[in-house]
Amino acid sequence: MECYPYPLKPPSTYTIFFEKERQKMPTLDEILNMRYSCRDYDSRPVSEGDLTAICEAARLAPSACNSQTWRFVVVRDRNLISRVCNEAMRPVIRNQWMKEAPVLIVGCSKLDVVANKIGSAVTGIEYYQIDLGIAMEHMVLKATELGLGTCWIGWFREDRIKEILEIPEKIKVLALLTVGYPKGGDAAKSRRKPLGELVFHNRWKGR
Ligand SMILES: Cc1cc2nc3c(=O)[nH]c(=O)nc-3n(C[C@H](O)[C@H](O)[C@H](O)COP(=O)(O)O)c2cc1C
Numbered sequence: 001m002e003c004y005p006y007p008l009k010p011p012s013t014y015t016i017f018f019e020k021e022r023q024k025m026p027t028l029d030e031i032l033n034m035r036y037s038c039r040d041y042d043s044r045p046v047s048e049g050d051l052t053a054i055c056e057a058a059r060l061a062p063s064a065c066n067s068q069t070w071r072f073v074v075v076r077d078r079n080l081i082s083r084v085c086n087e088a089m090r091p092v093i094r095n096q097w098m099k100e101a102p103v104l105i106v107g108c109s110k111l112d113v114v115a116n117k118i119g120s121a122v123t124g125i126e127y128y129q130i131d132l133g134i135a136m137e138h139m140v141l142k143a144t145e146l147g148l149g150t151c152w153i154g155w156f157r158e159d160r161i162k163e164i165l166e167i168p169e170k171i172k173v174l175a176l177l178t179v180g181y182p183k184g185g186d187a188a189k190s191r192r193k194p195l196g197e198l199v200f201h202n203r204w205k206g207r
Pocket residue numbers: 035036037038039093095151152153154155156175190
Protein backbone atom coordinates (compact mmCIF):
# COMPACT_ATOMS: atom_id res chain seq x y z
CA MET A 1 0.00 0.00 0.00
CA GLU A 2 1.29 3.49 -0.86
CA CYS A 3 1.67 5.42 2.42
CA TYR A 4 3.62 8.41 1.06
CA PRO A 5 1.86 10.99 -1.08
CA TYR A 6 3.49 11.58 -4.46
CA PRO A 7 6.26 12.82 -4.99
CA LEU A 8 7.53 11.83 -1.54
CA LYS A 9 9.07 8.38 -1.41
CA PRO A 10 9.65 6.26 1.67
CA PRO A 11 13.25 6.60 2.87
CA SER A 12 15.39 3.66 1.84
CA THR A 13 17.05 1.49 4.47
CA TYR A 14 20.34 3.08 3.40
CA THR A 15 18.98 6.58 4.03
CA ILE A 16 17.69 5.53 7.45
CA PHE A 17 21.01 3.84 8.30
CA PHE A 18 23.16 6.78 7.24
CA GLU A 19 20.85 9.30 8.90
CA LYS A 20 21.16 7.37 12.18
CA GLU A 21 24.94 7.14 11.80
CA ARG A 22 25.11 10.85 10.97
CA GLN A 23 23.15 11.78 14.07
CA LYS A 24 25.75 9.99 16.24
CA MET A 25 28.69 11.78 14.67
CA PRO A 26 29.69 15.26 15.85
CA THR A 27 29.13 18.01 13.31
CA LEU A 28 32.06 20.00 11.96
CA ASP A 29 31.14 22.91 14.25
CA GLU A 30 31.14 20.56 17.23
CA ILE A 31 34.53 19.16 16.23
CA LEU A 32 35.98 22.66 15.84
CA ASN A 33 34.70 23.60 19.29
CA MET A 34 35.77 20.34 20.93
CA ARG A 35 39.38 20.54 19.75
CA TYR A 36 41.99 21.90 22.12
CA SER A 37 45.70 21.24 22.68
CA CYS A 38 45.72 18.13 24.86
CA ARG A 39 48.81 17.85 27.08
CA ASP A 40 47.59 15.11 29.43
CA TYR A 41 47.15 11.61 28.01
CA ASP A 42 45.72 8.29 29.15
CA SER A 43 47.89 5.22 28.54
CA ARG A 44 45.09 3.59 26.45
CA PRO A 45 46.54 2.71 23.03
CA VAL A 46 45.13 4.20 19.84
CA SER A 47 43.73 1.52 17.54
CA GLU A 48 45.28 0.69 14.19
CA GLY A 49 41.95 1.57 12.53
CA ASP A 50 41.83 5.02 14.13
CA LEU A 51 45.43 5.72 13.14
CA THR A 52 44.70 4.70 9.57
CA ALA A 53 41.63 6.97 9.53
CA ILE A 54 43.76 9.86 10.82
CA CYS A 55 46.40 9.28 8.13
CA GLU A 56 43.69 8.94 5.49
CA ALA A 57 42.33 12.36 6.51
CA ALA A 58 45.77 13.82 5.78
CA ARG A 59 45.98 11.99 2.46
CA LEU A 60 42.77 13.70 1.30
CA ALA A 61 44.11 17.21 1.98
CA PRO A 62 44.63 19.67 -0.87
CA SER A 63 48.17 20.68 -1.85
CA ALA A 64 49.71 23.19 -4.26
CA CYS A 65 49.85 21.58 -7.75
CA ASN A 66 48.58 18.45 -5.99
CA SER A 67 52.23 17.83 -5.21
CA GLN A 68 51.52 15.98 -1.92
CA THR A 69 54.96 16.77 -0.55
CA TRP A 70 53.99 15.62 2.95
CA ARG A 71 55.30 12.46 4.58
CA PHE A 72 54.49 11.22 8.07
CA VAL A 73 56.42 9.08 10.53
CA VAL A 74 53.94 7.54 12.96
CA VAL A 75 55.87 6.72 16.13
CA ARG A 76 54.34 4.31 18.66
CA ASP A 77 57.54 2.96 20.16
CA ARG A 78 57.53 4.42 23.69
CA ASN A 79 61.32 4.44 23.87
CA LEU A 80 61.53 6.49 20.71
CA ILE A 81 58.87 8.94 21.94
CA SER A 82 60.83 9.31 25.19
CA ARG A 83 64.06 9.86 23.30
CA VAL A 84 62.44 12.53 21.11
CA CYS A 85 61.16 14.20 24.28
CA ASN A 86 64.43 13.98 26.21
CA GLU A 87 66.84 14.71 23.39
CA ALA A 88 65.08 16.78 20.76
CA MET A 89 63.10 19.46 22.59
CA ARG A 90 64.40 23.01 22.83
CA PRO A 91 65.12 24.77 26.14
CA VAL A 92 62.44 26.50 28.22
CA ILE A 93 59.42 24.80 26.60
CA ARG A 94 60.60 21.22 27.02
CA ASN A 95 57.22 19.60 26.33
CA GLN A 96 57.80 16.91 28.96
CA TRP A 97 54.11 15.96 28.89
CA MET A 98 54.59 14.45 25.42
CA LYS A 99 56.16 11.33 26.96
CA GLU A 100 52.69 10.20 28.06
CA ALA A 101 51.25 10.35 24.55
CA PRO A 102 50.89 6.88 22.99
CA VAL A 103 51.43 8.21 19.46
CA LEU A 104 53.67 10.87 17.99
CA ILE A 105 53.21 11.84 14.36
CA VAL A 106 56.20 13.53 12.78
CA GLY A 107 55.19 15.80 9.90
CA CYS A 108 57.81 15.91 7.14
CA SER A 109 58.07 17.48 3.70
CA LYS A 110 59.89 16.43 0.57
CA LEU A 111 61.68 19.48 -0.77
CA ASP A 112 62.71 18.06 -4.16
CA VAL A 113 59.32 18.14 -5.90
CA VAL A 114 59.92 20.15 -9.10
CA ALA A 115 56.46 21.77 -9.42
CA ASN A 116 56.70 22.94 -5.84
CA LYS A 117 60.20 24.33 -6.21
CA ILE A 118 59.33 26.26 -9.39
CA GLY A 119 56.14 27.65 -7.83
CA SER A 120 57.98 28.79 -4.70
CA ALA A 121 60.82 30.34 -6.71
CA VAL A 122 58.28 32.44 -8.68
CA THR A 123 55.96 33.55 -5.89
CA GLY A 124 58.19 33.36 -2.82
CA ILE A 125 55.56 31.27 -1.06
CA GLU A 126 56.79 28.06 0.59
CA TYR A 127 53.89 25.88 -0.52
CA TYR A 128 55.18 22.74 1.17
CA GLN A 129 54.71 24.42 4.54
CA ILE A 130 51.12 25.33 3.78
CA ASP A 131 50.45 21.83 2.44
CA LEU A 132 51.79 20.11 5.54
CA GLY A 133 49.87 22.49 7.81
CA ILE A 134 46.60 21.67 6.07
CA ALA A 135 47.26 17.91 6.06
CA MET A 136 48.18 17.84 9.74
CA GLU A 137 45.17 19.89 10.75
CA HIS A 138 43.03 17.36 8.82
CA MET A 139 44.62 14.77 11.12
CA VAL A 140 43.79 16.86 14.17
CA LEU A 141 40.14 17.23 13.18
CA LYS A 142 39.73 13.54 12.35
CA ALA A 143 41.34 12.58 15.67
CA THR A 144 38.96 14.94 17.48
CA GLU A 145 36.00 13.32 15.73
CA LEU A 146 37.25 9.95 16.99
CA GLY A 147 37.40 11.21 20.59
CA LEU A 148 41.18 11.53 20.60
CA GLY A 149 43.23 14.44 21.87
CA THR A 150 46.09 16.04 19.94
CA CYS A 151 48.70 18.72 20.36
CA TRP A 152 50.93 20.33 17.79
CA ILE A 153 54.59 20.66 18.79
CA GLY A 154 56.84 23.08 17.00
CA TRP A 155 59.53 23.72 19.62
CA PHE A 156 62.01 21.00 18.68
CA ARG A 157 65.45 20.48 17.22
CA GLU A 158 65.07 19.15 13.70
CA ASP A 159 68.60 17.69 13.57
CA ARG A 160 67.99 15.57 16.68
CA ILE A 161 64.62 14.31 15.46
CA LYS A 162 66.20 13.26 12.16
CA GLU A 163 68.97 11.41 13.94
CA ILE A 164 66.63 9.54 16.30
CA LEU A 165 64.10 8.57 13.62
CA GLU A 166 66.60 8.05 10.78
CA ILE A 167 64.96 10.68 8.56
CA PRO A 168 67.13 11.54 5.52
CA GLU A 169 68.96 14.87 5.47
CA LYS A 170 67.03 16.15 2.40
CA ILE A 171 63.67 15.79 4.21
CA LYS A 172 62.34 18.77 6.18
CA VAL A 173 60.72 18.07 9.55
CA LEU A 174 58.17 20.81 10.14
CA ALA A 175 55.90 19.75 12.99
CA LEU A 176 55.11 17.05 15.52
CA LEU A 177 51.67 15.98 16.67
CA THR A 178 50.85 13.96 19.78
CA VAL A 179 47.75 11.75 19.62
CA GLY A 180 46.03 9.85 22.41
CA TYR A 181 43.02 9.64 24.68
CA PRO A 182 42.77 12.67 26.96
CA LYS A 183 43.17 11.78 30.62
CA GLY A 184 39.90 13.42 31.44
CA GLY A 185 38.42 16.68 32.51
CA ASP A 186 37.84 19.52 30.14
CA ALA A 187 40.86 21.72 29.52
CA ALA A 188 40.33 25.44 29.83
CA LYS A 189 39.55 26.94 26.44
CA SER A 190 42.28 29.23 25.20
CA ARG A 191 41.14 32.68 24.24
CA ARG A 192 40.71 33.90 20.69
CA LYS A 193 40.71 37.43 19.33
CA PRO A 194 37.28 38.69 18.25
CA LEU A 195 36.39 38.28 14.56
CA GLY A 196 36.32 42.06 14.11
CA GLU A 197 40.04 42.18 14.83
CA LEU A 198 40.87 39.43 12.33
CA VAL A 199 38.58 39.86 9.35
CA PHE A 200 38.38 42.89 7.09
CA HIS A 201 35.82 43.34 4.36
CA ASN A 202 36.92 44.36 0.90
CA ARG A 203 39.92 46.42 2.08
CA TRP A 204 42.57 46.05 4.80
CA LYS A 205 41.63 48.14 7.84
CA GLY A 206 44.08 49.68 10.26
CA ARG A 207 47.85 49.39 10.31
C1 LIG B 1 52.67 25.15 14.71
C2 LIG B 1 52.32 24.98 16.18
C3 LIG B 1 53.32 24.70 17.08
C4 LIG B 1 53.01 24.49 18.43
N1 LIG B 1 54.00 24.12 19.31
C5 LIG B 1 53.69 23.81 20.59
C6 LIG B 1 54.68 23.31 21.47
O1 LIG B 1 55.86 23.13 21.13
N2 LIG B 1 54.30 23.00 22.75
C7 LIG B 1 53.01 23.14 23.19
O2 LIG B 1 52.75 22.82 24.34
N3 LIG B 1 52.04 23.61 22.35
C8 LIG B 1 52.34 23.94 21.08
N4 LIG B 1 51.36 24.38 20.21
C9 LIG B 1 49.96 24.51 20.69
C10 LIG B 1 49.56 25.97 20.89
O3 LIG B 1 50.18 26.45 22.05
C11 LIG B 1 48.02 26.04 20.99
O4 LIG B 1 47.47 25.63 19.78
C12 LIG B 1 47.53 27.46 21.28
O5 LIG B 1 47.97 27.89 22.54
C13 LIG B 1 46.00 27.53 21.26
O6 LIG B 1 45.45 26.64 22.22
P1 LIG B 1 44.45 25.48 21.78
O7 LIG B 1 45.14 24.63 20.75
O8 LIG B 1 44.17 24.69 23.04
O9 LIG B 1 43.20 26.10 21.22
C14 LIG B 1 51.65 24.61 18.88
C15 LIG B 1 50.66 24.92 17.94
C16 LIG B 1 50.97 25.08 16.62
C17 LIG B 1 49.86 25.34 15.63
